[in-house]
Amino acid sequence: MVDAPAIIVLGPSGLSAAEKVAPLVEGKIHGLAKRVDGAPVAFEDTIAHLQSLFAAGQPIIGICAAGILVRALGPLASDKTTEPPVLAVSEDGASVVPLLGGHHGANDLAREIAAGLKGHAAITTAGDVSFGLALDAPPAGWTLANPEAAKPFMAALLAGQSAKLTGDAPWLQSSDLPFAPDASLEILVTEQVSPAREGQLTYHPRTLALGVGCERGCSSEELIQHVDATLEQNKLAAASIACVASIDVKADETAVHAVAAHLGVPARFFSADVLNAEAPRLANPSDIVLAEVGCPGVAEGAALAMAGADAALTVEKTKSKRATCAVAKAPNVITPAARGRERGHLSVIGLGPGAPDWRSPEASRLLTQASDWVGYGLYLDLAADLAAGKQEHRFDLGAEELRVRAALELAAQGKDVALVCSGDAGIYAMATLVFEVMAEHADPAVPRVAVTVAPGISAFQAAAAKAGAPIGHDFCTISLSDLLTPWEVIEQRLHAAAMGDFVVAFYNPKSMRRTDQIVRAMAILGQHRPPSTPVIIASSLGRAEEHVRVRTLAEFDADEVDMLTLVMVGSSETKTLQTGDGATWTYTPRGYAKKREAAE
Secondary structure (H helix, E strand, O other), X not given: OOOOOEEEEOOHHHHHHHHHHHHXXXXXXXXXXXXXXXXXXXXXXXXXXXXXXXXXXXXXEEEOOHHHHHHHHHHHOOOOOOOOOEEEEOOOOOEEEEEEOXXXXXXXXXXXXXXXXXXXEOOOOHHHHHHOOOOOOOOOOEEEOOHHHHHHHHHHHHOOOOEEEEOOOHHHHOOOOOEOOOOOEEEXXXXXXXXXXXXXXXXXXXXXXXXXXXXXXXXXXXXXXXXHHHHHHOOEOHHHEEEEEEEHHHOOOHHHHHHHHHHOOOEEEEOHHHHHOOHHHOOOOOHHHHHHHOOOOOHHHHHHHHHOOOOEEEEEEEEOOOEEEEEEEOOOOOOHHHOOEOOOEEEEEEOEOOOHHHOOHHXXXXXXXXXXXXXEHHHHHHOHHHOOOOEEEXXXXXXXXXXXXXXXXXXXXXXXXXEEEOEOOOOOOOHHHHHHHHHHOOOOOHHHOEEEEEOOOOHHHHHHHHHEEOOOOOEEEEEOOOOOOOHHHHHHHHHHHHHOOOEEEEEOOOOOOOOOHHHHHHHHHHOXXXXXXXXXXXXXXXXXXXXXXEEEXXXXXXXXXXXXXXXXXXXXXXXXXXXXOOOEEEEOOOOHHHHHHHHO
């Protein structure tokens, strides 16, 4: 199951059961904020939260009465082919009831939970009750080619008919299905395309590995068309392809990943040494390929390496203008994760200022899917609600390049890595350094890593929002740290910003060693701003100790600034507004008043 189940707890009495269920299903506890303390995920509105999870396809396990889930999710339950698993578990763990998504994992989850809690799984779907399985929900590695036939087929079996099994399917053979060699109903197991007939179910086992090779820059269209034509010519079902495999130097080849996406399967990659070991089994070894990539065959070698030692080529290498492919058949269903390596993925993630509410959904998704987190310890702590099961690699504040190198090298091993930054990943953060290191890294696997840069709310945006609307007109940001930029350069930019009358946001205004840069910077701006210019001093944004003050340029005191502070200085047009509740708001007019006057 892709998504970890959300375990819903509505009161303290359900917390004990939730804590027992969570490790059984690798789930995360979601607690009603006003009643449950310390839950990794807190929510305020039960029905809204349940409906949001359901709409997103998240499995739901409620430690509550079944009726609560029924009333909350009933209006959304319209398509049983797509709905996620929903289960109710009694607080004493005695009863586990799959309510929705029985054939999409709910029944299996119910059995796992009931076994772990020594309770009873109240499974009611007819196939599971009568035969111990559901024909329309085959196990991983199997695809039902004609799902529309499953319901009448099962109805016939429940009415007393038998079926014959053509092919090998251990999960069917070990069930309580009524098999008879002369039955009119048939279950066919095949890797071949087979037109379905009435009274027949056809299953395709994922026992085929597709090996591909191509020239650098080969178009996705060419490789996809070549693969489709090869499968069609050999009457092989695409649903029996378990994986697309190739050599590791193709890990960043767009066409290879396009074929994998086209077939809906993962892509895995092997080193030249591993593919070299397959040389005795190749049907078409090539000295030219050996000279180019270090092994005598990519497509055939990768297919065989993926399918395993007991596999054999079922389709020898075929060629298009710029691509090749081959197919190997394994005696059993192939588990792609067991062999080869994925293309590594590095997500450079901006958390925003730190509050979970200010973290983007994309950032949360990438943090959740990553296997490894890399970052400054404080930043990792800001995402602690998503840290379950993650391998954390913590670094000191000043070790930026070490962090980036560690993250890239982990990703080059095929891992899914999150490099965690505060604010926005591309604003005075790690994204730029990632590409700098990739460009010069000695390991050729590093530039093949897939990179995603996930933006976050930057400190200047957060400070502006807390203070009102000071950046409603032109603005700039300047870092006052001279560790990487000479002060002479910073000073030139300060004079330019002051003369341009920009609102200016100062990052890194002060540290233990740098105490006077902010004073000098304010003096430069003071040459071009009136003393009444608003100055926003925003510290620890998005955190419990957040403190935002509005001063004037004349009142500014550098002692209010520390390394967790952002300072924003208004332009000559920036104003303040006092409201009846005692708040002071800042804003910089963009000129709408002049526009209105001109219209009048």
